Each structure stands twice: as structure tokens, then as C-alpha cells.
Amino acid sequence: xxxxxxxxxxxxxxxxxxxxxxxxxxEGWGRILAHxxxxxxxxxxTDVSAMDGYAVRVEDAGVxxxxxxxxxxxxxHPFSGRVGPGEAVRIFTGGALPAGADTVLLQEDAxxxxxxxxxxxxxxxxxxIRRAGLDFAxxxxxxxxxxxxxxxxxxxxxxxxxPWLQVHRRPRIGILATGDEISLPGDPIPPGGIVSSNAHALxxxxxxxxxxxxxxxxxxxxxxxxxxxxxxxxxxxxxVTTGGASVGEHDLVQAALGPQGFALDFWKIAMxxxxxxxxxxxxxxxxxxxxxxxVSALVCAVLFLIPATRRLSGLPAGPVETRPAxxxxxxxxxxRRQDYVRAELSQDAAGALVATPFxxxxxxxxxxxxxxxxxxxxRPHAPAAPAGSAVEVVELSSLGV
Numbered sequence: 498x499x500x501x502x503x504x505x506x507x508x509x510x511x512x513x514x515x516x517x518x519x520x521x522x523x524e525g526w527g528r529i530l531a532h533x534x535x536x537x538x539x540x541x542x543t544d545v546s547a548m549d550g551y552a553v554r555v556e557d558a559g560v561x562x563x564x565x566x567x568x569x570x571x572x573x574h575p576f577s578g579r580v581g582p583g584e585a586v587r588i589f590t591g592g593a594l595p596a597g598a599d600t601v602l603l604q605e606d607a608x609x610x611x612x613x614x615x616x617x618x619x620x621x622x623x624x625x626i627r628r629a630g631l632d633f634a635x636x637x638x639x640x641x642x643x644x645x646x647x648x649x650x651x652x653x654x655x656x657x658x659x660p661w662l663q664v665h666r667r668p669r670i671g672i673l674a675t676g677d678e679i680s681l682p683g684d685p686i687p688p689g690g691i692v693s694s695n696a697h698a699l700x701x702x703x704x705x706x707x708x709x710x711x712x713x714x715x716x717x718x719x720x721x722x723x724x725x726x727x728x729x730x731x732x733x734x735x736x737v738t739t740g741g742a743s744v745g746e747h748d749l750v751q752a753a754l755g756p757q758g759f760a761l762d763f764w765k766i767a768m769x770x771x772x773x774x775x776x777x778x779x780x781x782x783x784x785x786x787x788x789x790x791x792v793s794a795l796v797c798a799v800l801f802l803i804p805a806t807r808r809l810s811g812l813p814a815g816p817v818e819t820r821p822a823x824x825x826x827x828x829x830x831x832x833r834r835q836d837y838v839r840a841e842l843s844q845d846a847a848g849a850l851v852a853t854p855f856x857x858x859x860x861x862x863x864x865x866x867x868x869x870x871x872x873x874x875x876r877p878h879a880p881a882a883p884a885g886s887a888v889e890v891v892e893l894s895s896l897g898v
Contacts, residue, residue: 498765498766498767498772498834499763499765499766499767500766500767500835500877501766501767501768501800501835502816504763504766504774504776504801505800505801505804505815505816507762507763507776508776508783508785508801508804508805509804509805509808509814509815511762511776511778511783512735512783512805512808512809513808513809514531514665514808514809514810514811515665515666515667515668515734515809515810515811516531516665516666517531517532517663517664517665517666518531518663518664518665518666519661519662519663519664520661520662520664521660521661521662522651522654522655522659522660522661522662523651525646525650525651525654525662525664526646526647526648526651527645527646527707528645528646528662528664528665528667529643529644529645529646529664529665529707529810529811529812530640530641530642530643530644530646530662530663530664530665530811531642531663531664531665531811532642532663533638533639533640533641533642534638534639534640534650534653534654534657534659534662535636535637535638535639535657536633536634536635536636536637536639536657536658537635537657537658537659538635538657538658539629539630539633539634539635540630540631540632540633540656540657541627541628541629541630541631541632542629543575543593543594543629544593544594544626544627544628544629545572545591545592545593545594545626545627546570546588546589546590546591546592546594546601546625546626546627547590547601547625547626547627548590548601548603548604548625549588549589549590549603549604550588550601550602550603550604550606550607550625551564551566551585551586551587551588551601551602551604551607551614552570552576552580552585552586552588552592552594552595552598552600552601552602553580553584553585553586553598553600553601553602553616553620554580554582554584554597554598554599554600555599555600555619555620555621555622557582557583557584558585558600558602558616558619558620559616559619560616560617560618560619561615561616562583562615562616563583563613563614563615564583564584564585564613564614564615564616565583565584565585565612565613566584566585566586566587566609566612566613566614567580567584567585567586568586568587568595569586569587569588569589570586570587570588570589570592570593570594570595571588571589571592572589572590572591572592573591574592575592575593575595576588576592576593576595578595578596579595579596579597580595580596580597580598581597584597585602585614586598588601594626599622599623600620600621600622600623600624600625600626601620601624601625601626602614602616602620603618603620603625606618606620632656633657639653639654639657640653640654642811643811643812643813645707645812646662646664665810665811667707667708667709667810668707668708668709668734668735668806668809668810669708669709669711669732669733669734669735670703670708670709670710670711670733670734670735670736670737670802670806671711671713671726671729671730671732671733671735671736671737672695672696672699672700672703672710672711672712672713672737672739673696673713673716673723673726673729673736673737673738673739674693674695674696674713674715674716674738674739674740675715675716675717675718675722675723675738675739675740675750675789676693676715676717676718676740676789677690677717677718678690678691679691679692679693679715679740680692680693680715681693681715682694682697693715694791694863695739695740695787695789695791695794695795696712696715696739697712698791698794698795698798699737699739699787699794699795699798699802700712701898702795702798702799702802702803702897702898703802703806705896705897705898706802706803706806706807706810706896706897707806707807707810707812708806708809708810711729711732711733713726713729719753720752720753721753722753723738723750723753723754724753724754724756724757726738726754727754727757727758727759727779727780730779730780730782730784731780731782733782734782734783734809735782735783735784735785735805735806735809736779736782736783736784736785737784737785737786737787737798737802738750738775738784738785738786738787739786739787739788739789739794740788740789750775750786751764751775751786754779754784757779757780758779758780759777759778759779759780759784760777760778760779761775761776761777762776762777762778763775763776763777764776764786767833767834767835767877768800768834768835768836768837769834769835769836769837770788770790770792770793770796770797770837770858770860771787771788771793771794771796771797771800771837771860772788772834773788774786774787774788774797774801783805785801785802785805787802788860790860790861791860791861791863791866792839792859792860792861792862792863792865792866793860795866795898796837796872798898799817799872799891799893799896799898800816800817800837800891803817803896803898804816804817817891817896818891818895819874819889819890819891820850820889820890820892821850821887821888821889821890822842822849822850822851822852822871822873822887822888822889822890823845823849823850823851823852823885823886823887823888824851824852824853824854824873824882824883824884824885824886824887824888825840825841825843825851825852825853825854825884826853826854826884827881827882827883827884828854828873828875828881828882829881830878830879830880830881831875831876831877831878831879832877832878833877833878834877835874835875835876835877836873836874836875836879837872837873837874837875837891838854838855838858838872838873838875839854839855839858839865839866839868839869839872839873840852840853840854840855840869840870840871840872840873840890841853841855841868841869841870842870842871842890842892850890852870852871852873852888852890854873855868855869869893870892870893870894871890871891871892871893872890872891872893873888873889873890874888874889874890874891875888
């Protein structure tokens with residue numbers, strides 16, 4: 498068995514970001530930039546007024562002076578002339594500052610009369626002017642490659658005159674559930690069978706991580722059926738299987754895919770739940786084989802599939818983040834495997850995060866997985882911990898799962 502950290506390093510080392518595709522600016526939210534966004538213009542393109550008022554020359558605008566208004570400069574309609582001695586131009590927010598003017602006299606600091614204006618308070622040089630390039634200049638790098646685009650980023654790219662964006666293609670993640678005992682929700686359930694939850698849960702997790710899931714038909718515990726996944730995998734950037742990852746007589750993933758060109762990197766990780774996990778390459782397509790137990794599959798997906806999807810998407814990838822919390826009830830000493838314990842989250846009277854583990858942690862129990870707010874991380878050989886001890890938790894809601 499290899500440590501969790503080593504397993505993740507080996508998985509991420511075998512993945513590369515997808516190529517770039519062009520999308521309309523309106524479709525860019527949430528996508529990952531494949532190339533930096535640089536400014537295609539200067540913003541603002543010229544000196545503009547930040548307020549409504551009058552564009553004047555400071556030397557002419559003393560209190561009590563009488564200035565002749567020679568025109569107007571609303572936004573989008575610049576005044577084409579020049580402000581000379583004793584003159585003013587009515588200006589509005591966003592309007593271009595006319596030649597000759599060096600300040601803006603606020604309208605509330607002026608009295609208009611018969612085509613003239615009198616300052617009631619003297620303006621200062623350069624006051625209320627947004628200089629050309631205040632926001633950005635042509636050629637400036639505004640958004641770096643590898644950034645997940647927010648609504649604010651979309652606005653910035655639009656202001657920089659980008660109708661299209663170069664983003665990483667969403668990674669296609671094939672999901673193959675295996676097992677004679679499983680059937681899809683709503684389908685007839687065979688004697689001794691169960692409803693398959695893994696494929697749907699994993700597809701939702703992939704979407705939350707920014708990928709595009711491709712749910713494949715369930716493969717029976719038959720080498721030929723599982724081998725059929727080799728053909729489907731050609732359309733995928735990553736193939737994820739569930740079930741068949743252990744060493745039982747019906748755990749056939751490795752045996753079925755070996756003749757199809759599957760090369761194993763590792764299997765078995767020193768963790769609980771989720772020890773039987775496969776990583777390898779299927780004729781150029783990375784393959785991640787998750788356990789069949791629903792909770793084991795989801796925990797492994799949180800720890801490995803989310804970072805893998807991020808790497809494929811062009812994002813920085815590494816271990817999922819943990820945050821500190823206080824233990825809500827005592828926990829026994831841990832063994833040699835790294836443990837991920839489902840827990841409820843709450844806050845104590847002081848506002849500290851409290852993680853209370855569920856009493857039963859069976860890896861088949863999806864109800865407690867759905868109710869869990871976090872996974873408590875217990876390191877190998879961690880000593881017994883009393884209630885109130887400091888622990889690390891993986892907060893599930895922060896991952897969108």
C-alpha cells in the first residue's frame with residue numbers, strides 16, 4: 498500500500514491540461530483561460546471627467562470669476578474645440594476632457610447664469626479627472642492563463658474589447674460502473690441486486706469540478722463487457738471505473754483490460770475507506786479505478802478525481818484543502834491507514850467549527866455521506882483524541898459536493 502500523498506502525486510504527474518477552444522465571451526463564465534487576456538485598447542481612451550460639472554482652466558476659475566460656456570461634452574460626444582481664457586465647457590461624467598482644460602469644476606460648486614458660470618468654490622488642478630489608461634493600457638496583461646473566469650473577469654475582458662476567449666476544453670471524464678448486482682435507478686432490480694448510485698454521484702462531482710461526464714452503460718462482471726470500455730475510453734481524457742478494483746474472483750477490471758493494453762501504475766492505498774484504487778494507462782487514456790462501495794468511491798473521488806479534473810482543466814492541482822476544527826466527540830487511536838471520517842459540522846458558542854463524527858462509518862452508508870458536512874482527516878497512527886481536540890477536516894460544501 499502506498500500513502501495517499503504519493504498516490505495523488507503519481508496521478509497528477511500522469512495528466513496534462515486539455516487543449517484550447519474558442520468560446521463567445523458570454524459563454525466564458527466558469528471556464529479556465531488557456532491563454533492570457535491582454536488589453537486590446539486603453540481604458541479610458543482619453544482623459545475623462547469623473548463628475549458632472551464644467552471643464553475649465555484653474556487659472557481662470559477663482560471664486561467670483563465669470564466664465565463663458567462655449568459648449569458641452571457629454572459621454573460619447575466630445576467637444577471638438579479648445580477651452581481658452583475665460584471659457585468653460587459643460588461636462589458630464591465620462592465625457593472627454595476638452596483641450597485646454599486642466600480641471601473639472603463641480604456643478605454644485607458653480608452658479609450658472611445667462612450662458613455663463615461663476616465658481617462658488619475654486620477647483621484644484623487635475624481635480625475630478627480620470628486620466629487616460631487609469632484602468633489599463635493597450636497590451637497590459639489583465640487575466641492570466643489558468644484562471645477560472647468569474648463574472649468580474651468577464652466584465653474586464655469585455656471592457657478590454659474581447660468578444661471571444663481562448664479557454665481549456667472541458668475534460669471529458671468517462672464513468673463506467675461494473676457489477677452484476679447493480680442496475681440504474683428506475684430499472685428492474687434483479688434478485689440480490691441493488692440500485693447503482695456511483696455513476697450518477699460521480700457525474701455530478703465531475704460537473705462540480707468543471708469536467709464533462711460521460712456515463713457509460715453498466716458493465717456486468719464479465720471480461721468481455723468490461724473490455725468494451727477500452728473502445729469507449731478513446732473519446733475520454735480520463736476513464737473512471739467503479740467496482741472490480743479489488744482482488745476477488747469477480748473483481749475483473751485489471752484482468753479484463755490487461756489484454757486491451759492497460760498498464761498498471763499502482764493499486765492499493767493506505768487509506769480508509771477506499772484501499773483498493775487502481776491507477777494506470779489504457780492505450781494512452783489515463784484510468785482511475787475506484788472501489789465499488791458508494792462511500793469509498795465518493796471519498797476517493799473527492800481526494801483524487803477532483804484534483805485530477807482540475808489538472809485536466811488547466812487549473813493548479815494539488816491535495817484538497819483542509820481547515821482546522823474541534824472534535825465533537827472522542828475518537829480512538831488510528832491504525833496504519835489514513836482515515837477519512839464522515840462528520841457533521843456545527844459551531845460552538847465561540848464560533849469555532851466543530852466536527853462530530855457519525856457513530857457508524859460503514860462504507861456502504863450513503864445517508865451519512867449525504868448528511869456529512871466534512872471528512873475528518875486522521876493521520877496514520879494518530880493517537881486517541883478527546884472531544885475538543887484540534888483536527889483537520891475536508892469541508893465538502895466548499896468543493897461543491
